[in-house]
Amino acid sequence: MQEPRSLSDRLHLDLPLVFGLVVLCVIGLLVLYSASGENLQVVLKQSMRMLFAFMIMFLIAQVKPSHLFYWTPWLYTICVVLLLAVLLYGEVAQGAQRWLRIGPVNLQPSELAKLTIPLMVGYYLAERSLPPRLLRVAMAGVLVLLPTLLIAKQPDLGTAILIASSGLIALFLAGLSWRLIVVLGVMGAAALLALWFVMHDYQRRRVLMFIDPEQDPLGAGYHIIQSKIAIGSGGLYGKGWLNGTQSQLEFLPERSTDFIFSVFSEEFGLLGVTSLLAIYLFVVLRGLYIAANAQDAFGRIVAGSLVLTFFVYVFVNAGMVSGLLPVVGVPLPLISYGGSSIVTLMAAFGLIMAIHTHRRLLSD
Secondary structure, three states: OOOOOOHHHHHOOOHHHHHHHHHHHHHHHHHHHHHOOOOHHHHHHHHHHHHHHHHHHHHHHOOOHHHHHHHHHHHHHHHHHHHHHHHHHOEEEOOEEEEEEEOOEEEOHHHHHHHHHHHHHHHHHHOOOOOOOHHHHHHHHHHHHHHHHHHHOOOOHHHHHHHHHHHHHHHHHOOOOHHHHHHHHHHHHHHHHHHHHHOOHHHHHHHHHHHOHHHOOOOOOHHHHHHHHHHHHOOOOOOOOOOOHHHHOOOOOOOOOOOHHHHHHHHHHHHHHHHHHHHHHHHHHHHHHHHHOOOOHHHHHHHHHHHHHHHHHHHHHHHHHOOOOOOOOOOOOOOOOOOHHHHHHHHHHHHHHHHHHHHHHHHO
16 A cells, blocks of 8 residues: 655655755845845845745746656757847846846846756756767767857856856766766866966956955955955854954955855854855755666756756855855855845756655655
């Protein structure tokens, strides 16, 4: 006799993963309240965005993986068309052309690419023999490269590199041989060297400031210098919630968005940072567990690449604000202020839960 399904099974939600995401969102709202100068309106607005993002996650979690597989080529095609439309008709803001206005709605197609790239690589490789051979790796690389170049053209080099990394992660999870990994690594290093000559001036300045921010302490190096001061002044225990001097006295720029990790570090110290990273690690490990137990190659590749891309975002933001990586404008997942990033992340976790919960139902 079949056992009755639990509430989480009926809702197609993975409770441990939901718990980790909720904890991160609560922490994000607490830090945002401090970083915004105790502005309750900002916190309420972000709360509404988070609520909407959780609704998106719930809706996507109801979709069967077979349906996801069927719709993947169409989603990828729509994404590429929207990215082309951005270059032709997109709105320009702060020197970048990243948004597309459709009626009353502003869309950022690069956010859609964060989901469609892993899906498309998983779709292309899942129905073929694994590990993939060189020709199939090259074809998958073209599928990744096309939207990556369109996003880099906006220009949005940070997002382009991260989206390319999501495609490479998907290829790695498909079982690349070590020989191909070494070849791709050498090609990637060569591409990074060539990238210097096609960068915009402000992008080159970011790299130079990463090497030596003291070259321009009141200009291009100001952000990272103030960020490192904030992180270092937090010490072991931190200065306490709402008591961070760098943020409260407005020395720290972009403290609600890209540099919110610095605010958290100053107020909660090393112990707080360790606890936050442990929660991120819990979410990543749970996602990898789901990927490892997926029923087919498509589910394993998609779930694994989405959760490892989430890890890359955390790693890049933490490395960026602490001076270990160049500043690339990547928000801290579920903590930084903003709407499109949170909705995209929750949609990704909805995909992961759909792969997991439908797997359990099929195996009953």
